[in-house]
Amino acid sequence: MEIQSWSKCVIIQLPELDGVQIVWTPGRAAKLLSENWPIDFGVAYSDALYKCTDAAMGTYPWEQARAAFIEAVAEAKVTRLR
Numbered sequence: 471m472e473i474q475s476w477s478k479c480v481i482i483q484l485p486e487l488d489g490v491q492i493v494w495t496p497g498r499a500a501k502l503l504s505e506n507w508p509i510d511f512g513v514a515y516s517d518a519l520y521k522c523t524d525a526a527m528g529t530y531p532w533e534q535a536r537a538a539f540i541e542a543v544a545e546a547k548v549t550r551l552r
Contacts, residue, residue: 476536481551482543484508490551496525496535503539509546518542 475494482491486506493499500522509515518538524530543550 474532476532478536479552480536480539480543483549483551493539496522496530496532496539499535499539500526503542507542507546508548512542512545514538514541514545 476496480493480499482493482502483489484491484502484506485508491502493502500519503515503519503522507515518535518541521530521535521538525532525535540550
């Protein structure tokens, strides 16, 4: 499988991790959502986790997964730098 990336990265700061997180792929987004996210509930959180996981597996559009991830960022009030 060819490794792809989003057309624009998402740069965030998570309280649990040092430094900024530069997210280029839905696989990385899904990993952050499942392992390091400050909340583990919410409509946008659940939606993003499923969509990013599916996109990483090639069964969901990547850019739509990015939009879902950005919604989860807003829902959790995570600092977004870009």
